[in-house]
Amino acid sequence: MSHPSTRRPRDAATLVLYRYERETLQVLMGQRHGKHAFMPNRYVFPGGAVDPDDRYVKPAGELRPAVAANLAKSCTPARARSLAAAAIRETWEETGLLVARRAAKPEGKIRDSWRPFHDIGLAPALDELDYICRAVTPPGRPRRFNARFFVARADTVTGELGGDGELHDLGWLSIRDALALPIPDITAYALSELQRWLQDGPAPEGIPLLKRVGREFVLIRE
Secondary structure, eight states: OOOTTTOOOEEEEEEEEEEEETTEEEEEEEEEOTTOSSSTTOEEOSEEEOOGGGGTOOOSBOOOHHHHHHHTTSSOHHHHHHHHHHHHHHHHHHHSOEEEEEOOOOSSOOOGGGHHHHHTTEEEBGGGOEEEEEEEOOTTSSSOEEEEEEEEEGGGEESOSOOSSSEEEEEEEEHHHHHTSOOOHHHHHHHHHHHHHHHHOSOTTOOEEEEEETTEEEEEEO
16 A cells, blocks of 8 residues: 555546526535545535546537647546546536436446436536646645546536435535635635636636645646
């Protein structure tokens, strides 16, 4: 087993679902259980590690070219697609909400992680996702992730809010209320980046990457 200080980060994906309620921007968040080794009791967006099955899912729509190009700055095109699929799958598992559209059931073998989607006539809609930032967990943590933060509008989802119990106290929060909760630093940054992105669009200087260099967190543009 590798030591925490040398452990390689796992590829992961997070999805920030947002909506406007009476002109107030809201995001969907939930609280991680205290038993979790990674960020216990913190409020976070749904997300998790890439599963091998994510590579093989048949989507209802592929990544839009600009999103795929930004993701491919830090991984292969196939991995970029897997990351987007993971964001949708993890969000469905943890919240009960699906970023998906009607699609014919694919021929051939269907991977177990995606069977529930296809069994109800749906497939993930990768083209509904945007990509706003990336963050790498610092060395020394019990788990490390190389996480991509995707965003999607709430009106692109179907399903009822619920999930598998990974997150509890799920709900829509204003940015102000979210910032008042115990949240990780990267979550706070993603909230600010979401507001900036919604107002100004993608930054011409590139996608933000947050990582630690020495004792300092630094912002790099990709």
